[in-house]
Amino acid sequence: MKVDISRYLDLRRDIHRHPELSNQEIETTERIRRFLKQDGLALQTFSNCIGGFVRLDQGKEKTLCMRADIDALPLTEKTGLPFASVNPGVMHACGHDMHTAIAAGVACELNRVRARLNCNLVVLFQPAEESSPIGGARTIVESGFLEAQRIDALYGLHNWPSLPVGEIGVKPGAIMAASDRFHIEIIGRTAHAAEPHLGVDAIMIASKIDCALVQDLRHEVDPFDPISVSIGAFSTEGRYNIVCEHAALDGTVRSTHEGTREYLHRRIREIAEGIARTYGGEAKVEITKGYGVVDNDPRLYEAFAECAKRVIGADNIHTDIHPSLIGEDMYYYGTRIPILYFHLGSESQHPLHSNQYLPKEACIETGIDLMTEFFLSQA
Numbered sequence: 193m194k195v196d197i198s199r200y201l202d203l204r205r206d207i208h209r210h211p212e213l214s215n216q217e218i219e220t221t222e223r224i225r226r227f228l229k230q231d232g233l234a235l236q237t238f239s240n241c242i243g244g245f246v247r248l249d250q251g252k253e254k255t256l257c258m259r260a261d262i263d264a265l266p267l268t269e270k271t272g273l274p275f276a277s278v279n280p281g282v283m284h285a286c287g288h289d290m291h292t293a294i295a296a297g298v299a300c301e302l303n304r305v306r307a308r309l310n311c312n313l314v315v316l317f318q319p320a321e322e323s324s325p326i327g328g329a330r331t332i333v334e335s336g337f338l339e340a341q342r343i344d345a346l347y348g349l350h351n352w353p354s355l356p357v358g359e360i361g362v363k364p365g366a367i368m369a370a371s372d373r374f375h376i377e378i379i380g381r382t383a384h385a386a387e388p389h390l391g392v393d394a395i396m397i398a399s400k401i402d403c404a405l406v407q408d409l410r411h412e413v414d415p416f417d418p419i420s421v422s423i424g425a426f427s428t429e430g431r432y433n434i435v436c437e438h439a440a441l442d443g444t445v446r447s448t449h450e451g452t453r454e455y456l457h458r459r460i461r462e463i464a465e466g467i468a469r470t471y472g473g474e475a476k477v478e479i480t481k482g483y484g485v486v487d488n489d490p491r492l493y494e495a496f497a498e499c500a501k502r503v504i505g506a507d508n509i510h511t512d513i514h515p516s517l518i519g520e521d522m523y524y525y526g527t528r529i530p531i532l533y534f535h536l537g538s539e540s541q542h543p544l545h546s547n548q549y550l551p552k553e554a555c556i557e558t559g560i561d562l563m564t565e566f567f568l569s570q571a
Contacts, residue, residue, distance in 0.1 A: 195301055195564075197557045203227050204293035204556060205275040211264030211282045211289070214320035214328070217242050220262050224296060224317055231300040235317070238335075243319035243328065246299045247341065248306055255312040256570060257338075257346040258563060259525070260295035261288045261321035261328070270547045285549045287351035287538060292317060294349070294536075294559035301564045310571040314341050320521075324371060325482035327521030338528050345492055345530045347566075348522050349559060353544060355537030357554045359508040360500060360562070362534035363515075364493040366448040368486035369418070371519025372457070372479060376401060376441040376464050379474040383435040391435030392472045395428055398439035401464050401475065402426065405443070409459060413452060420446040420517045421456070446517040448485055483519040489530035496532050499566045504558065518544070536562075 203223070212220050221242055225235040228246060237244035243262060269276045269283040277283045299315040320328030332338075338346075355361055378398045383391025405421050413419050425442040445460065447453045461477045468475035500509050513535070525531050536559050538551035 195297065195557060195560055197560070200293045200297045200556055200560065201553055203296055204289050204553065207262075207289040207292055208273070208284045209275045209278055211277050211279055211284045213266060213282055214263040214323035215242060217262050217319045220292075221317070221319075224262070224292065227296055228299060231303055233299055233303055238332075243317050245314055245316045245341075248299070248302060248309060248313040250306065250309050250312050252311050254344050254570070255314060255342050256567060257314040257316055257341070257343045258295055258298055258567070259316040259318055259346055259348045259522070260291040261318050262292050263288060263320055263322050263328070265322060265545060267545070267547045271550050273550070283547060285545050285547060286322070287544070287549070287551050288321065290351045290538065290551060290553075290556055290559075291349065293556050294563065297556065297560035298563045298567070301560060302567060305568070308568055311567065313567055314343060324519060324521070325373070325480055327483060327524065329521035329524040333524045333528055338525070343529060345489070345532070346525045347492075347496075347563070348531070348533045349536045349563075350520070350533070351538035351551050351555055352535035353538055353540035353542070353549070353551060355510070355535060355539065357537050357539050357552050358504060358558055359510065359537040360504065360534050361510040361513040362488070362493065362497060362500070362532075363511050363513055364488050364490040366485050366515040367488050367533055368520040368522065369446040369448050369515060369517040370450070370453050370485045370523075371482040372445050372453070373482060374443055374445060374460055374480070375478045377476040378439045378441070378468055379476070380435065380437045380439075381472070382437045385433040385435060388435055393435050394439040394473060395436045397468050397471050397473045397475070398426065398428075398441055400467050400471075402441060404463050404467060405460060409456070409463065412459065413455075417452055418448050418515055418517060419452060419456065420444070421460070446519065448515045448517075450485065483521050484523040484527075486520050486522045486531070486533050487526055488532050492530050492532040495570075496534070496566060499569050500562060503562050503565045
C-alpha cells in the first residue's frame with residue numbers, strides 16, 4: 193500500500209515529546225483518540241480512560257487483533273532530539289511511541305480500504321507493559337476483553353535496535369523469555385570489626401551468594417538453554433567498624449523453558465540458604481513470577497512469514513534468531529489465544545532502555561506496510 197508516512201511520524205514525535213509512565217497514560221490515550229478521529233475512527237477507551245481499542249467490523253467470522261503498548265520509562269532523556277521529552281524523568285526509551293504510531297497507521301490505512309478487508313480487525317492500544325509482574329496485558333485479559341471482542345488471534349511487534357531497518361526477526365515457539373524477580377535478605381550478627389570471628393558478616397555472605405548465582409549457576413544449565421541471572425541492587429546498613437548484620441540482594445532470573453524456570457527458582461533458594469547457613473547466617477528468599485515465555489504459534493508464524501516474504505523479501509527475514517531474554521506481557525494473551533510476536537528492525541547504536549535510545553523512524557513505514565498487507569491477506 194502507498195502510505196503517507198509523514199502524519200504517523202508527527203504522531204510518534206508528539207507522543208515521544210509527552211511520555212507517560214505505566215497506568216498514567218491518560219494524555220497519551222487522548223492524543224491517540226484525537227488522531228484516529230481525524231480518520232473517522234472512534235477509540236473505545238477502557239473504564240479508567242487509559243488505553244483503548246478500535247474495531248473495524250466487517251461482519252466476518254474471523255477477528256484478528258494487533259496490539260501496541262503505549263507506556264514510557266522512568267528515565268531522563270539525553271538524545272538531544274528536537275522533540276525530546278518535556279516530562280522530567282520520563283522517556284520513551286523502549287520505542288513504544290513507534291509501536292503506537294505503527295498501530296495507528298495500520299488502523300487508519302486499513303480503514304481507507306476496509307472493503308478489501310476479509311476479517312474483522314481490532315487494533316489495541318495497551319497501557320502498562322512496563323509494569324511487571326502484572327502488566328497491562330494481564331488486566332485486559334482478565335477483564336474478558338478477548339472473549340467480548342471474539343478475537344481469534346493476536347499480533348504484536350517490538351522495534352529491535354540490533355536489526356537494520358527493513359528487516360525483521362521472527363520464529364515459531366519461544367521468542368521472549370520468562371522474566372522473574374528475586375529478593376534475598378541476609379541476616380548476620382554484629383560484632384566489633386576488630387573481632388570479626390565473634391560476628392557473622394552479612395556483606396561477606398551476600399557477596400558469595402552474588403558470585404554463586406551470577407557466575408556458577410550458569411554451569412548447571414544446558415549451554416544451549418538461554419538463561420540469565422543478574423543482581424541489580426546490593427544494599428546494606430551499618431557502620432565502618434561494625435560487622436554488618438543485614439544485607440539484601442535484588443535481582444532478576446530469565447529463562448525460555450518452564451522446566452528451567454522452576455529449576456532456577458529452586459536453586460536460587462537452595463544456594464542462598466546454603467551459603468548463609470555455611471557461614472552461620474540466614475537467608476530469606478522471595479521470588480516473584482513476572483511475565484512468562486512468549487510462544488509464537490507455529491501456524492500463525494507460517495502464514496505471517498509467507499506474507500512477509502512478499503512484502504519485504506525473504507532475505508530480510510531472520511528466522512534463525514535466539515529467543516530474547518527480555519520479558520514481555522504479550523505472554524498473557526498467549527495463555528488464551530494463539531499469538532505472533534516479531535522483532536522489527538529499528539537500527540540504533542544505543543540499546544533498549546538507554547536514555548540515549550534513538551531508533552530510526554523509517555521502521556514505522558516498514559511496520560505499517562507489513563501489517564496492513566498481512567491483515568489484507570487474511571480471510
